[in-house]
Amino acid sequence: MHKTKTLTDKSFHMIKIVVPILVTQVALYLMTFFDILMTSKYSIYHLAGVSIGSSIWVPIYTGLTGILIGITPIVAQLMGAKKKEDVRTFVQQGFYIAIVLAFLVFAAIILLIDPILQLIPLEDSVRIVAKKYLYMMSIGLIPLFLFSVLRSFIDALGRTRVSMFITLLSAPIxxxxxxIFIFGKFGFPALGGAGAGLASALTYWLVLIIAIMIVYRNKPFTEIAIFKNWSKPSFAKIGTLSKIGIPIGLSLFAETTIFSAVTILMSAYSTAVISAHQIAMNFTSLLYMIPLSIAMGATILVGHEVGAKRYKDAKTYSWLGVATAVMFSFISSSILLIFREPIASIYTDDEYVITLTVQFFFFAALFQLSDAVQAPVQGALRGYRDVTVTFIMAIISYWIIGLPTGYILANFTSFERFGYWIGLIVGLSLGAITLVSRLIFLQKKLSKKPI
Known part of the structure; x- marks a missing residue:
């Protein structure tokens, strides 16, 4: 990527990188979005089952793909330092890690899903749907993780529009x-929630095939030739990837599991409450794609600048990302507050579920600002390859403070089910404050280094 001189140049360059990432993230997210939406039209019990299954699946997927995301800052810094020869080896080591992770998760789902679901107080019909949904999703584990490696490689080269093109195909597929599989069309049986899992798994396979074809045949990817001259597994390089990737994965896991934990704790309430909570969380997650995409763009941009030892430019990109996300957070909050009922009505015709969802949307609007700060700051820190302290901060903010606060408010005050959402606000806000402090400290430290 080229060096930028003015703030205007940096703004346009960031937009060029971030917009395709946003489209890509939305397209990926739409798979879960349409799983929830289309299953809600099939049955409220299947909706609840997919919600529970998704609450188990998303943190696992997010945490483990977070490990693979470690490829992005490594490749970005190598490209910034003009060390292209090392990129191929690191990407190939990422493929090895992806395959191992896929088999481990598959084994875990087969062996542990029944005991896990038995721990959750659910109606039997909901538990069965959740189990079948996860079984079907596991068919797509290998392509999902392999595609994560390819996407990290593609994005690190600044070719985010390629990832966008590939992933855009996934939503309509x-x-x-x-x-076909949820409602039983063209001669196939109606599988409900299980059909949503099968559809996602098959989509992952198709998307992987498309990605391999593009990377194999097109520049600049052919110049690096990641599918040629295969290197043997290298414990040293796998160790480097793990040192960066595991804290990223654990940090993402800590963040996503708090939302999943809240969903599971919501199972103490009625199926209608679970459904309303999941609808609110589902739409809020769509809005989160904006700060998340800015965060991923910040990792790439900051990584390139740090690799080239342009620390001042890295700092500018960091705070430019935060400012942009904060600006959009006010738009997101307005959407949630003004259009609460129409949005809820998209998901369901059940009046009681709509009423509950509208109430949840109010609290969702409150944590938009925290998301807008903590996500891009986290992305910038990954660009600096500063990930371990970030993970520790996430654990403290979300699990030691946020979730216990929510539990206390939900079970010992009149807030009841809404107490969990207040706990989320507390955790996200504290996380944002601590991450900003860490970024400022790191940038001051690097500013003293000779260029």
């Missing part, structure tokens, strides 16, 4: 397959 997934919608068509959902229609």
């Amino acid at each position: 997934n919608i068509v397959l959902n229609y």
Whole structure:
């Protein structure tokens, strides 16, 4: 990527990187979005089952792909330092890690899903749907993790529009397959929630094939030739990837599991409450794609600048990302507050569920600002390859303070089910404050280094 001189140049360059990432993230997210939406049209019990299954699946997927995301800052810094020869080896080591992770998760789902679901107080019909949904999703584990490696490589080269093109194809494919397998069309049986899992798994396979074809045949990817001259597994390079990737994965896991934990704790309430909570969380997650995409762009941009030892430019990109995300957070909050009822009505016709969802949306609007700060700051820190302290901060903010606060408010005050959402606000806000402090400290430290 080229060096930028003015703030205007940096702004346009960031937009060029971030917008395709945003489209990509939305397309990926739409798979889960349409799983929830289309299943809600099939049955409220299947919706609850997919919600529980998704609450188990998303943190696992997010945490483990977070490990693979470690490839992005490593490759970005190598490209910034003009060390292209090392990129191929690191990407190939990422493939080895992806395959191992896929088999480990598959084994865990087969062996542990029944005991885990038995621990959750659910109606039997909901538990069965959740189990079948996860079984079907596991068919797509290998392509999902391999694609994560390819995408990290593609994005690190600044070719985020390529990832966008590949992933954009996934949404319509997934919608068509959902229609076929959830509702039983073209001679296939109606599988409900299990059909949503199968549709997603098959989509992952198709997307991986498309990605391999593009990387194998097109520049600048052919210049690095990641599918040629295969290196043997290297414990040293796998160790480097793990040192960066594992804290990223654990940090993402800590963040996503708090939301999943809240969903599981919500199972103490009625199926209608679970469904309303999941609808609110589902739409809020769509809005989160904006700060998340800015964060991923910040990792790439900051990584390149740090690799080139342009620390001042890295600092500018860091705070430019935060300012942009904060600006959009006010728009997101307005959408949630003004259009609460129409949005809820998209998901369900059940009046009681709509009423509950509208109430949850109010609290969702409150943590938009915290998301807008903590996500891009986290992304910038990954660009600096500063990930371990970030993970520790996430654990403290979300699990030691945020979730216990929510539990106390939900079980010992009149807030009841909404107490968990207040706990989320507390955890996210504290996380944002501590991460900003860490970024400021790191940038001051690097500013003293000779260029």
